[in-house]
Amino acid sequence: xxxxxxxxxxxxxxxxxxxxxxxxxxxxxxxxxxxxxxxxxxxxxxxxxxxxxxxxxxxxxxxxxxxxxxxxxxxxxxxxxxxxxxxxxxxxxxxxxxxxxxxxxxxxxxxxxxxxxxxxxxxxxxxxxxxxxxxxxxxxxxxxxxxxxxxxxxxxxxxxxxxxxxxxxxxxxxxxxxxxxxxxxxxxxxxxxxxxxxxxxxxxxxxxxxxxxxxxxxxxxxxxxxxxxxxxxxxxxxxxxxxxxxxxxxxxxxxxxxxxxxxxxxxxxxxxxxxxxxxxxxxxxxxxxxxxxxxxxxxxxxxxxxxxxxxxxxxxxxxxxxxxxxxxxxxxxxxxxxxxxxxxxxxxxxxxxxxxxxxxxxxxxxxxxxxxxxxxxxxxxxxxxxxxxxxxxxxxxxxxxxxxxxxxxxxxxxxxxxxxxxxxxxxxxxxxxxxxxxxxxxxxxxxxxxxxxxxxxxxxxxxxxxxxxxxxxxxxxxxxxxxxxxxxxxxxxxxxxxxxxxxxxxxxxxxxxxxxxxxxxxxxxxxxxxxxxxxxxxxxxxxxxxxxxxxxxxxxxxxxxxxxxxxxxxxxxxxxxxxxxxxxxxxxxxxxxxxxxxxxxxxxxxxxxxxxxxxxxxxxxxxxxxxxxxxxxxxxxxxxxxxxxxxxxxxxxxxxxxxxxxxxxxxxxxxxxxxxxxxxxxxxxxxxxxxxxxxxxxxxxxxxxxxxxxxxxxxxxxxxxxxxxxxxxxxxxxxxxxxxxxxxxxxxxxxxxxxxxxxxxxxxxxxxxxxxx
Numbered sequence: 001x002x003x004x005x006x007x008x009x010x011x012x013x014x015x016x017x018x019x020x021x022x023x024x025x026x027x028x029x030x031x032x033x034x035x036x037x038x039x040x041x042x043x044x045x046x047x048x049x050x051x052x053x054x055x056x057x058x059x060x061x062x063x064x065x066x067x068x069x070x071x072x073x074x075x076x077x078x079x080x081x082x083x084x085x086x087x088x089x090x091x092x093x094x095x096x097x098x099x100x101x102x103x104x105x106x107x108x109x110x111x112x113x114x115x116x117x118x119x120x121x122x123x124x125x126x127x128x129x130x131x132x133x134x135x136x137x138x139x140x141x142x143x144x145x146x147x148x149x150x151x152x153x154x155x156x157x158x159x160x161x162x163x164x165x166x167x168x169x170x171x172x173x174x175x176x177x178x179x180x181x182x183x184x185x186x187x188x189x190x191x192x193x194x195x196x197x198x199x200x201x202x203x204x205x206x207x208x209x210x211x212x213x214x215x216x217x218x219x220x221x222x223x224x225x226x227x228x229x230x231x232x233x234x235x236x237x238x239x240x241x242x243x244x245x246x247x248x249x250x251x252x253x254x255x256x257x258x259x260x261x262x263x264x265x266x267x268x269x270x271x272x273x274x275x276x277x278x279x280x281x282x283x284x285x286x287x288x289x290x291x292x293x294x295x296x297x298x299x300x301x302x303x304x305x306x307x308x309x310x311x312x313x314x315x316x317x318x319x320x321x322x323x324x325x326x327x328x329x330x331x332x333x334x335x336x337x338x339x340x341x342x343x344x345x346x347x348x349x350x351x352x353x354x355x356x357x358x359x360x361x362x363x364x365x366x367x368x369x370x371x372x373x374x375x376x377x378x379x380x381x382x383x384x385x386x387x388x389x390x391x392x393x394x395x396x397x398x399x400x401x402x403x404x405x406x407x408x409x410x411x412x413x414x415x416x417x418x419x420x421x422x423x424x425x426x427x428x429x430x431x432x433x434x435x436x437x438x439x440x441x442x443x444x445x446x447x448x449x450x451x452x453x454x455x456x457x458x459x460x461x462x463x464x465x466x467x468x469x470x471x472x473x474x475x476x477x478x479x480x481x482x483x484x485x486x487x488x489x490x491x492x493x494x495x496x497x498x499x500x501x502x503x504x505x506x507x508x509x510x511x512x513x514x515x516x517x518x519x520x521x522x523x524x525x526x527x528x529x530x531x532x533x534x535x536x537x538x539x540x541x542x543x544x545x546x547x548x549x550x551x552x553x554x555x556x557x558x559x560x561x562x563x564x565x566x567x568x569x570x571x572x573x574x575x576x577x578x579x580x581x582x583x584x585x586x587x588x589x590x591x592x593x594x595x596x597x598x599x600x601x602x603x604x605x606x607x608x609x610x611x612x613x614x615x616x617x618x619x620x621x622x623x624x625x626x627x628x629x630x631x632x633x634x635x636x637x638x639x640x641x642x643x644x645x646x647x648x649x650x651x652x653x654x655x656x657x658x659x660x661x662x663x664x665x666x667x668x669x670x671x672x673x674x675x676x677x678x679x680x681x682x683x684x685x686x687x688x689x690x691x692x693x694x695x696x697x698x699x700x701x702x703x704x705x706x707x708x709x710x711x712x713x714x715x716x717x718x719x720x721x722x723x724x725x726x727x728x729x730x731x732x733x734x735x736x737x738x739x740x741x742x743x744x745x746x747x748x749x750x751x752x753x754x755x756x757x758x759x760x761x762x763x764x765x766x767x768x769x770x771x772x773x
Contacts, residue, residue, distance in 0.1 A: 004501075004502060004505050004506075004511070004512055005502065005505070005506045006502050006503055006505075006506040006653075006655055006656075006722075007653070007654060007655065007656070007657075008502070008656065008657075009656060009657045009658035010498055010502060010512075010656055010658065011498075011658065012495045012497075012498045012658075012659065013497055013498045013501065013512060014491075014495065014497050014498065018250070023249075023250045023252075024249035024250050025202055025205070025249060025250050025251075025252060026202075026205035026206060026207060026220050026221055026222055026248075026249060026282070027202075027205045027280075027282045028249075029207050029220050029249075029280070031207065031209065031278040031280075032278075033277040033278065034207070034277065034278040034279070034280055035064055035065075035118050035119060035120060035271070035275060035277055035278065035279050035280070036118070036119060036120070036121055036122040036124075036125050036279070036280055036281070037116050037117065037118045037125060037264070037267070037268055037271060037279050037280065037281040038116070038117050038119075038122065038125035038126045038128070038129050038281070039113060039114075039115070039116050039117075039129075039263075039264065039267075039281070039287075039291075040113075040114045040115040040116070040117070040129045040132050040134075041110075041111045041112060041113065041114060041287070041290060041291070042103075042107035042109065042110060042111060042112035042113075042114055042136075043110065043136075044107055044110065044136050044138055044141075044687070045107075045108075045109055045110050045141035045143070045361040045362075045682075045686060045687020045688070046106070046107065046108055046109075046138070046139040046140065046141040046154070046156070046361045046687065047106065047107050047136040047137055047138045047139055048105065048106050048136070048137040048139060049069075049103070049104065049105055049106065049107065049114070049134060049135070049136060049137075050135040050136070050137055051133070051134070051135040052068055052069075052114070052115065052132065052133070052134050052135075053132070053133040053134075054066040054068060054115060054131075054132045054133075056131040056132075056133070057117055057128040057129070057131040057132045060119075060124065060127065060128040060131055061124055062119040062120035062121055062124035062125075062128075063117060063118070063119045063124060063125070063128045064118050064119060064120065064275055065117070065118040065271055065274055065275055066115060066116070066117050066118075066128075066132070067102060067115060067116045067118075067267060067270065067271060068102060068104070068114075068115045069100065069102040069103050069104025069105070069114070069115075070104055071102070071270075072100050072101050072102045072104070072270075073100070073104060075270060076238065077101075077236055077237055077238065077266060077270070078235065078236045078237075078238065079098055079099045079100055079101075079236070080099040080100070080101060080236070080261060080262070080263055080266075080326075080328060081232045081235070081236060081260070081261055081328070081329050082096045082099065082326075082327040082328060082329065082331070083327075083329050083330065083331075083332070084096070084166070084327065084331070084332040086165075086166035086167075086168050086332060086336065086357070087166060087167070087168075088164060088165075088166060088167060089164070089167045094165050094166035094332070094357075095157070095159075095160045095164070095165050095166075095359075096165075096327050097156075097157050097160070097325075097326060097327065097359070099326045099327070099328070101113060101263040101264075101266050101267050102114065102115060102116065102263070102267070106139075107136070108156055108157075108325040108326070108361055109324065109325040109361050109362055109363055109687070110290060110361075110687055110688055110689060111287075111290030111291050111363060111689075112325070113263045113264075113267075114132075114134060115129075115132055116264075116267050116271065116281075117129055117132070118271045118275065118279055122282075139154075140154035141154060141361035141686075141687040142154040142155075142156060142163065142359075142360050142361055143360055143361060143362060143682045143683070143684050143687050144360070144684060145297055145298070145299050145320055145321075145322040145358065145360065146299050146320060148163045148320075148322070148358040148359065148360045149162075149163065149164065149320050149356055149358045154361075156325055156359040156360060156361055157359060160359065163358045163359045163360070164356060164357070164358060164359075165323055165327065165332070165357040165358065165359060166332065166355075166356070166357045167354070167355070167356050167357075168335075168336050168353075168354075168355045168357075169352070169353070169354045169355075170339065170352070170353050170355075170415060170416060171316075171350070171351045171352035171353055171414065171415050172350060172352060173316075173352045175314075175350045175352075176314045176315075176316050176350045176351065176352040179305050179313040179314035179349070179350050180303070180305045180313075180314055180316070182313075183305035183306060183307065183313050183314070184306065184307055184308045185305070185306040185307075185308075185310075185387065185390060185391060186303055186304070186305050186306075187303065187304050187306075187383055187386045187387045187390055188301070188302070188303045189302055189382060189383065189386055189754055190299070190300070190301055190302075191298075191299075191300040191301075191302055191378065191379060191382060191756070192298075192299055192300075192756045192757070193296045193297065193298040193299075193300070193375050193378065193757070194296060194297070194674065194678065194679040194680070194757050194758060195294050195295065195296055195297035195322070195362075195365070195679070195680040196294065196295045196296050196368060196673075196674050196678045196679070196680060197288075197289060197292060197294055197295070197678070197680055197697060198253075198254070198255045198256070198257035198292055198293075198294075198295060198368055198369075199288070199292075199697075199699060200252055200253030200254055200255060200257065200258070200492075201252040201253050202222065202251065202252025202253060203282065203283040203284070203285060203287075203288045203292075204221075204222055204258060204262060204264070204282075204283045204288065204291075204292065205221065205222055205280070205281065205282040205283065206219060206220065206221040206222070206264055206265050206268050206280070206281055207219070207220040207221070207268065207278055207279070207280040207281075208220075208265075208268030208269035208270075208271065208272040208278065208279050208280075209272050209278040209279075210269065210272040210273040210276070212273075212276060215243060216243050216244070216245070217237075217239070217243060217244045217245070217269050217272075217273075218244075218245045218247065219233070219244070219245070219246050219247070219265065219268075219269060220247045220248075220249070221246070221247075221248060221265060222248065222251050222254070222258045222492075223246070223248050223251070223254075223258055223259065223490065223520075223530070224251075224254055224256075224258055224259040224490050224492065224530045224531045224532050225259065225488075225490060225528070225529055225530020225531065225532065226246045226247075226248055226488075226490060226519075226520050226521065226522050226525065226528065226530065227246075227488065227522055227525075227527060227528045227529065227530070228529060228530060229246055229261065229530075230244055230245075230246045230522050232261055232329070233246070233261055233265065233266065236261070236266055237266060237269065244522075245521075245522055245523045246520075246521070246522045247520065247521045247522075247523075248490055248519075248520030248521070249520065251490070251491065251492035251493065251520075252492070252493065253492055253493050254492040254531075255368055255369040255670070256295070256330070256366065256367030256368050256369060256371055256532060257292050257293050257295075257366065257367075257368060258492070259329070259330060259366075259367065259530070259532055260293065260328045260329040260330055260366060261328075261329065262291070262293075262328075264281045267281070268280065268281050285693070285694070286692060286693055289680075289689060289692035289693065289697070290363065290689060290692060291363070292363070293324075293328060293331075293363065293364050293365060293366035293368075294324070294362075294363050294364070294365050294366075294368070294680060295334070295365060295366070295367070295368025295369075296334075296365070296368065296375060296674070297321070297322035297365055298319055298320065298321050298322070298335065298375055299319070299320045300317055300318070300319045300320075300379055301317060301318045301319075302315070302316075302317040302379050302382075302383055303315070303316050303317070303383075304380075304383040304384070304386075304387055306387055306391070309401070310387070310391050310393055310398055310401055310402075311347075311401065311402060312346055312347065312348040312402045313348070313349070313350070314348065314349070314350040314351065314352075314414075315342065315343075315348050315350075315351045315352075315380070315383070315414070315415075316351070316352045316353070317342070317352075317353050317354070317379060318353075318354045318355075318356075319335060319339075319353065319354070319355045319356070320355075320356045320358055321334070321335035321355060321356065321357045321358070321365075322358060322360050322362065322365060323357045323358060323359055323360075323364065323365055324359070324360060324362045324363050324364035324365050325359060325360065325361055325362060325363075325364060326364045327364070328364050328366055329366075330366045330367050330371075331364055331365060331366050332357055333366075333367055333371055333372065334365070334366070334367055334368070334371045334372035334375070335355050335357060335372060335375075336355055336357075336372070337371070337372060338370075338371055338372035338373045338376060338463070338464060339353055339355065339372060339376055339415070339416075340376070340413065340415050340416040340417040340464060341372070341373045341376035341377055341417075341461070341462060341463050341464065341733070342376040342377075342379050342380050342415065343380070343413035343414055343415050343416075343417060343462075344377070344380040344381070344384075344460065344461060344462060345403055345404055345419075345422070345424035345460055345461070345462050345624060346380070346384075346399075346402040346403060346404065347402055347403070347404055347408070347411075348402070348413070348414045349414050350414050351413070351414035351415035352415075353415065361687045362682055362687065363689075367532070369667065369670050369728075369729055369732045370463070370667075370671075370729045370732045370733050371533065371729070373463040373464070373729055373732075373733045374671060374674075374729075374732045374733045374735075374736045374737075375736075377459060377461040377462075377463070377733050377734065377736065377737050378736045378737045378740065380461075380737075381458075381459045381460070381461065381737030381738075381740075381741060382737060382740065382741065382754070384398060384399060384402075385457075385458075385741045385744065385745075386753060386754070389748070389753060395458055395741070396428065396432055396437060396458060399428060399458065399460050400425060400428060403424045403425045403428065403460070404419065404422075404424055405425065406422075406423055406424075406425075406426075409421055409422065417464060417620075417622070419462065419622045419624075420619070420621075420622065420717055420718065420719060421622075421652075421715045421716070421717050421718070422462070422622065422624050422650055422715050423650065423713060423715055424460065424462070424624060426713055427460065427624065427625050427626040427648045427649075427650060427713050428458075428460050428626045430626070430648040430711060430713055431458075431625075431626035431627070431628050431646050431647070431648040431711075432626075432628070434628070434646040434648065434709055434711060435456070435628040435630065435644060435646040437456070437628065440454075440456050440630065443630075444456075447632055448749075451634065451635050451636060452632040452633065452634060452635065453632065453633040453635060453746040453747065453749060453768075454630070454631070454632045454643075454746055455630070455631055455632075455633070455741075455742040455743060455744070455745035455746025455747070455748070456628065456629070456630045456741075456742055456745055457628070457629045457630075457737070457738045457739060457740065457741025457742030457743070457744070457745055458626065458627070458628050458738060458741060459626065459627040459628075459629075459734045459735070459736075459737040459738035459741065460625075460626045461624065461625065461626075461627070461733050461734050461737065462622050462623070462624035463534075463622065463623055463624070463729060463730065463733045464620045464621075464622060465533060465534035465535065465538065465620065465621050465622070465623050465725060465726030465728075465729070466533065466534060466535040466537075466538035466539050466617055466620060466621050466720070466724075466725075466726050467533060467535070467617075467620040468616075468617055468618055468619060468620060469529060469535060469539055469616075469617055470529055470539065470614055470615065470616050470617070471488050471489060471528060471529050471535070471536075471539035471540045471542070471543045471614070471615055471617075472487075472488035472525075472526070472527040472528045472529070472543055472612070472613065472614045472615070473485065473486065473487050473488060473500075473540065473543035473544040473546075473547045473612075473613055473615075474486040474525070474526060474547060474610065474611065474612040474613070475504060475544070475547045475548055475551055475610065475611055476608075476609075476610040477551070477592035477595070477608070477609040477610060478592075479593060479596055480593070481514070481588075481589030481590065481592040481593045482510075482514045482515070482516070482589070483504065483508070483510060483514060483515050483516070483592075484515070484516040484517070484518060485500055485501070485504055485515060485516070485517050485518065485544060485547075486518050486519075486524060486525045486526065487500055487517065487518070487519045487525065487528065487540060487543075487544065488519075488525060488527060488528015488529055488530065488540065488543070489519065489528065489529075489530060489531050489535075489536040489539075489540035490519055490520045490528075490530050490531050491519060491520075491531065491536075492531065494531070494536065494659070494663065494728060495656070495659045495662075496517070496519065496531075496536060496540070497517040498656065498659065499537065499541065499655050499656050499659060500517060500540070500541065500544045501515045501517060502655065502656060503541050503544045503545050503548065503655070503722070504544055504545075504547075504548045506548075507545060507548035507549055507551075507552055508548050508551065508552060508575060508588055509572075509573070509574045509575025509576065509588060510575055510588065510589075514589070526612065527612075527614060531728075533726075533728075533729070534623065534725075534726030534727060534728040534729050534730070535617075535726065536726075536728070537655055537722075537724045537726055537727065537728075538617065538621055538652075538719075538720045538722070538724040538725065538726050539615055539617050539720070541655065541720075541722050541724055542615045542617070542720045542721050542722055542724075543613045543614065543615035544613075545721055545722055546613040546615055546721065547611040547612065547613040548611075550611035550613065551609055551610070551611045552572065552588075554595075554605070554609060554611070555577070555588055555591045555592070555595070555609060556570055556572055556577065557602060557605060558591050558594065558595055558600065558601060558602070558605065558609075559572075559577035559586050559591050560577075560602075561600070561601065561602040562586060562591075562594060562600055563577065563579050563584045563585075563586060564584075565579040565584070569581075575587055575588045575589070576588070577591065591609065592609045595607060595608055595609040596608060615720075617719065617720055618719070619719045620719070621652060621717045621719050621720070621724070621725040621726055622717075622725060623649065623650065623651045623652070623725040623726050623727060623729075623730045624649075624650050624725075625647060625648055625649035625650055625651075625713075625730060625734055626647070626648050626734070627645070627646070627647050627668070627734035627735055627737075627738035628644075628645070628646045628647075628738060629642065629644075629645050629672075629735070629738040629739045629741075629742040630642075630643050630644040630645070630742060631643055631739070631742045631743065631746065632746065633743070633746045633747070633764055633768070635768055637761055637765060638760075638761035638762060638763070638764035638765030638766075638767075638768065639761045639764075640676055640743070640759065640761070640764070642672065642704065642705055642706050642739075643706055644706060644709075645668060645705070645706055645707075645708045645709065645738075646708075646709050646711075647664055647668070647708060647709065647710045647711065647731075647734065648710075648711045648712070648713050649664060649710065649711075649712060649713070649727070649730055649734075650712070650713045650714055650715050650725065651712070651714065651724070651725045651726060651727040651730060652714055652715065652716045652717050652722075652723050652724045652725030652726075653714060653716045653722050653723040653724050654712050654714055655722075655724065657712070660710070660712070660727050661710045663727045663728060663730070663731060664708070664710050664727065664730060664731040665708045665710070665731065666731060667728075667729060667730060667731020667732040667733070667734075667735065668705070668708055668731040668732070668734070668735040669700050669705060669731075669735075670700075670731070670732045670735075671731065671732040671733075671734070671735030671736040671738075671739065672700055672704070672705065672735050672736075672739045673698075673699060673700040673704075674736060674757060674758065675735075675736055675739040675740045675743065675757045675758060675759060676700070676704070676739065676743075676757075676758055676759050676760070677698035677699070677700065677704075677758050677760060678697065678698060678699065678700075678758060679691075679757070679758045680697065698758075698760075740755075740757065740759075743755055743759045743764075747764075747767065747768070747771075750767075750768065750771035750772070751771065752767065752771065755767065
């Protein structure tokens with residue numbers, strides 16, 4: 001297909017529509033007689049609700065309905081879905097607290113759901129919130145991650161007095177302890193990984209409608225997987241899945257945050273059922289800070305054991321993960337499911353981890369881009385730099401000594417993962433060359449003369465992506481000979497439409513204008529799972545590829561019949577079937593048009609040209625790469641300037657280099673943001689969020705980054721038909737440790753060995769000032 005073939009840098013076909021204002025976002029939906037909802041949220045981190053009076057709100061202009069915790073109880077609907085099968089220390093099941101859509105007795109975090117008002121306009125709904133009277137009795141709250149795990153801490157839940165949701169241990173403790181006992185060097189470091197907000201460009205939103213004549217619900221919302229979302233929501237509502245339609249239009253970013261069912265979703269459906277009219281709710285940006293699930297928030301004690309030559313012998317760590325006040329879908333995944341990434345690309349033979357999940361009176365944490373992978377990469381890559389500093393070995397050389405060689409693959413790590421393919425040392429060598437690592441000390445000396453502290457940081461990381469799972473795709477040709485892809489994967493800005501069209505066009509030889517793309521509608525797409533965990537390209541792409549291959553095979557049989565040739569005599573290239581050694585040919589579009597007439601078909605073949613595939617991935621893939629960040633810190637102000645950023649990534653087969661580069665660059669920005677500026681802070685006494693707006697919560701701007709050079713070192717995996725490993729989270733996985741290591745390397749002239757995120761100018765300035773005393 002030339003310029004539109006798989007592997008070509010094709011511009012996104014979505015962009016012209018979106019740039020011209022043609023996006024179809026949930027808040028754009030306006031339905032006849034639609035009402036608007038607003039949610040009353042708790043001003044307290046922990047309090048008992050003594051009394052709630054909504055009578056004045058109900059009498060306010062335009063108000064149609066007020067829902068409270070009592071209404072939710074009366075509905076008989078189930079709690080907001082949670083999930084997880086981990087254990088507590090005594091072997092009992094992990095503690096999963098109740099999570100009604102509206103609370104009735106206690107609030108357990110600032111922003112908790114207390115009531116919902118539905119009115120004719122959004123303004124009327126918000127005005128009525130002010131008229132609801134709630135008498136709160138404040139109770140002690142616990143906010144701090146470490147403090148929540150200490151004896152005597154205030155309990156978030158009375159029947160979970162130790163605040164411990166689960167304890168998970170992985171690895172062989174005895175072998176690790178033996179290795180530490182004989183180690184010649186041990187490096188230790190406490191690592192604090194801050195809490196961050198996802199802040200997608202589009203906030204959460206939903207519109208619920210109920211058709212009483214058919215007892216059928218329709219929900220328009222923001223999500224990452226339409227079919228699993230429908231299954232969970234139908235179970236919550238105690239209705240058959242067929243009585244519920246889920247529709248997701250364009251989604252302006254998610255990063256994991258929108259993948260769960262939030263409280264407002266069943267509430268708008270309940271309100272629509274009661275009122276007989278559609279109901280919309282859209283989060284404000286301020287409300288998003290109080291109600292979006294948040295990311296990270298871990299405290300880790302980590303140790304790395306080495307022999308005299310700098311070889312890694314063992315790694316061990318204990319982690320406390322702050323889960324917030326509730327458990328939602330995916331809450332327990334980041335601290336546990338992807339901890340295997342802490343093995344890195346190294347030969348470390350023995351690893352043991354111990355992870356506690358604790359409750360606090362804060363917003364629930366859930367997956368945020370990387371979902372545990374960046375945290376794990378940060379742990380091992382910080383330890384490697386600390387070890388290099390202690391042993392006085394160049395950080396690049398220490399990594400090289402311990403990197404898994406290609407001949408050792410497949411390689412079973414010291415903790416859970418088995419890597420199937422990769423060239424980890426080549427990634428390092430390519431990145432060092434791209435970054436001109438050998439010339440760094442010269443540049444450092446020049447910068448020092450100008451009052452600037454220059455540092456360089458390396459991250460040689462790996463992650464698990466597209467773990468064993470399923471994805472569906474269907475391709476249908478219509479009577480005009482054009483095709484439609486129905487994809488189970490849901491796009492939230494990654495470019496699915498472009499890449500899946502490339503996959504189909506590469507097999508079928510179609511022009512992009514001959515292919516339509518539909519996703520996110522459970523009444524149109526027959527089956528699917530969704531996006532997340534860098535799985536769309538490997539699982540979703542494979543499903544599209546296999547569907548296109550099945551269509552090509554059927555079309556070849558039809559073409560052979562119509563051209564009076566055998567299958568062996570027929571060639572298929574660039575969308576054209578031709579009989580070898582003759583001038584007889586048919587295009588695929590002509591075959592598709594002919595396929596609707598049974599007279600044109602060989603015996604036993606059904607009319608029509610279509611194929612549906614549910615692809616089942618049997619093994620995970622392991623995207624990997626090397627990031628190198630070079631930056632300067634101004635000694636007088638503490639401000640940071642990122643000067644050079646180099647990436648070499650192995651994401652397996654590169655589907656579209658242009659989109660890959662965008663994915664990597666976006667991920668780098670999010671990892672850099674966490675290291676240099678992003679940090680959600682709660683007041684330790686009141687539990688109030690201290691930086692709940694963009695006036696207070698810093699987000700990286702374009703001016704905070706430099707040009708990011710991206711090179712590929714693709715080593716295709718054999719785990720899926722396309723050889724794809726995945727790219728969605730790779731940028732964040734690599735950038736967090738690379739930027740952190742660069743900051744600390746810059747400060748090393750003052751003897752600084754570690755600096756906890758975020759490295760804000762004020763904190764850096766104080767560190768430099770104190771070091772000069």
